[in-house]
Amino acid sequence: MVTRGGGSAVLQPEDWVEAALEAMATGGLAAVSVERLAKGLGATKGSFYWHFKDRAALIDAALARWEERDTAGVIAAVASIEDPREQLSALLRRVLGDDARTAIDVTLLADVHDPQVKAALERVAHRRLAFVEGIFHRLGVDNAKARALMAFSAFVGFTQLRRTSGSLVPQGRALQRYVRTLTDRLLAA
Amino acid sequence: MVTRGGGSAVLQPEDWVEAALEAMATGGLAAVSVERLAKGLGATKGSFYWHFKDRAALIDAALARWEERDTAGVIAAVASIEDPREQLSALLRRVLGDDARTAIDVTLLADVHDPQVKAALERVAHRRLAFVEGIFHRLGVDNAKARALMAFSAFVGFTQLRRTSGSLVPQGRALQRYVRTLTDRLLAA
DNA sequence: ACCTGAACACCGTTCAAGT
DNA sequence: ACCTGAACACCGTTCAAGT
Numbered sequence: 568m569v570t571r572g573g574g575s576a577v578l579q580p581e582d583w584v585e586a587a588l589e590a591m592a593t594g595g596l597a598a599v600s601v602e603r604l605a606k607g608l609g610a611t612k613g614s615f616y617w618h619f620k621d622r623a624a625l626i627d628a629a630l631a632r633w634e635e636r637d638t639a640g641v642i643a644a645v646a647s648i649e650d651p652r653e654q655l656s657a658l659l660r661r662v663l664g665d666d667a668r669t670a671i672d673v674t675l676l677a678d679v680h681d682p683q684v685k686a687a688l689e690r691v692a693h694r695r696l697a698f699v700e701g702i703f704h705r706l707g708v709d710n711a712k713a714r715a716l717m718a719f720s721a722f723v724g725f726t727q728l729r730r731t732s733g734s735l736v737p738q739g740r741a742l743q744r745y746v747r748t749l750t751d752r753l754l755a756a
Numbered sequence: 757m758v759t760r761g762g763g764s765a766v767l768q769p770e771d772w773v774e775a776a777l778e779a780m781a782t783g784g785l786a787a788v789s790v791e792r793l794a795k796g797l798g799a800t801k802g803s804f805y806w807h808f809k810d811r812a813a814l815i816d817a818a819l820a821r822w823e824e825r826d827t828a829g830v831i832a833a834v835a836s837i838e839d840p841r842e843q844l845s846a847l848l849r850r851v852l853g854d855d856a857r858t859a860i861d862v863t864l865l866a867d868v869h870d871p872q873v874k875a876a877l878e879r880v881a882h883r884r885l886a887f888v889e890g891i892f893h894r895l896g897v898d899n900a901k902a903r904a905l906m907a908f909s910a911f912v913g914f915t916q917l918r919r920t921s922g923s924l925v926p927q928g929r930a931l932q933r934y935v936r937t938l939t940d941r942l943l944a945a
Numbered sequence: 946a947c948c949t950g951a952a953c954a955c956c957g958t959t960c961a962a963g964t
Numbered sequence: 965a966c967c968t969g970a971a972c973a974c975c976g977t978t979c980a981a982g983t
Contacts, residue, residue, distance in 0.1 A: 946983100947982105947983085948981105948982080948983080949980105949981085949982075949983100950979100950980095950981090950982100951978105951979090951980090951981105952977100952978080952979085952980105953976100953977085953978085954975100954976085954977085955974100955975085955976085956973100956974085956975090957972100957973085957974085958971100958972085958973085959970105959971080959972085960969100960970090960971085961968105961969095961970090961971105962967105962968085962969090962970105963966105963967080963968070963969100964965100964966085964967080964968100
């Protein structure tokens with residue numbers, strides 16, 4: 568929300584996008600309701616349609632924002648680590664760790680049926696898997712491609728499970744042990 | 757659809773449940789619309805509300821049917837295999853194999869936000885993981901629990917990836933090789 | 946017992962009209 | 965340029981009325 572001149576609040580497109588991302592994080596796509604967002608922002612639906620073509624355009628914008636912030640962020644954080652073994656370990660700790668719980672990521676998985684969400688997930692999955700494959704190649708292990716897919720799908724599945732049935736999944740110290748066992752298994756001869 | 761007496765078609769609750777499952781398989785929960793189902797079955801919405809309390813009751817019934825048919829079915833199919841190594845291999849081939857593609861399973865993962873879907877997935881996940889843990893325990897390997905979770909989340913993630921970004925995931929002979937590498941990695945010392 | 950048809954609320958979308 | 969308010973279509977839910 569931006570104020571200008573005399574202090575009157577003017578809605579920017581970003582205000583709608585942020586509101587949409589918040590709604591998505593809690594209740595998925597279904598929670599992104601133009602009417603509800605408008606009420607939350609103290610505006611009318613008509614105001615929304617001045618800034619966006621339709622609801623789909625808002626969702627596109629929100630997904631694009633998520634893609635940049637989230638995916639690019641994680642990759643950048645570990646990209647500078649030289650030793651691939653260290654890098655894999657840091658990556659797993661970061662994406663499976665206890666902090667990773669609130670990420671919007673998983674929430675999005677909830678809407679794979681939606682073509683827009685599907686497209687965004689596809690782009691992100693490619694980027695992520697390519698990054699992981701790079702690590703395994705530099706490790707020089709055999710079956711690098713398969714191991715990378717294994718690591719990546721173990722991440723996706725774990726994250727999904729934590730969301731749907733948290734009780735099945737370790738936390739805290741047990742989680743640290745699990746990450747270590749997983750790394751061992753992925754690197755074993 | 758059941759006909760009785762003179763051949764007039766009478767709608768049974770099962771007809772609505774089947775229609776709901778079909779809709780769910782294609783478009784997720786959002787596709788389960790009372791109005792659309794009614795049109796498809798050649799009835800009115802009022803007719804639906806004679807058989808079910810509301811839309812949620814229909815979804816409950818559909819999920820219950822899926823739970824029985826699908827989960828119990830797979831477990832029963834491999835339960836009789838004696839050797840745990842053989843059993844793990846058969847299980848992986850069955851749930852990751854090319855035939856597993858049309859299952860409604862993954863589709864459901866698309867709606868984790870919905871409390872009803874979440875509850876059903878939780879029950880199913882417990883059953884499945886318990887079964888896999890049994891296998892690893894009988895194998896007598898160390899870290900059996902962690903390995904089981906690894907196997908299970910690799911399955912969940914793989915299935916999810918196949919749905920969102922099919923191009924990332926092997927098929928046919930490459931898939932068979934992948935399943936073998938995965939099994940190796942899970943059993944390696 | 947089983948179904949229709951009309952009614953109402955909620956939400957996406959449009960648009961004339963306001964400032 | 966930016967927003968309101970009323971309108972309409974779609975869908976969940978209710979209910980009086982029909983057979």
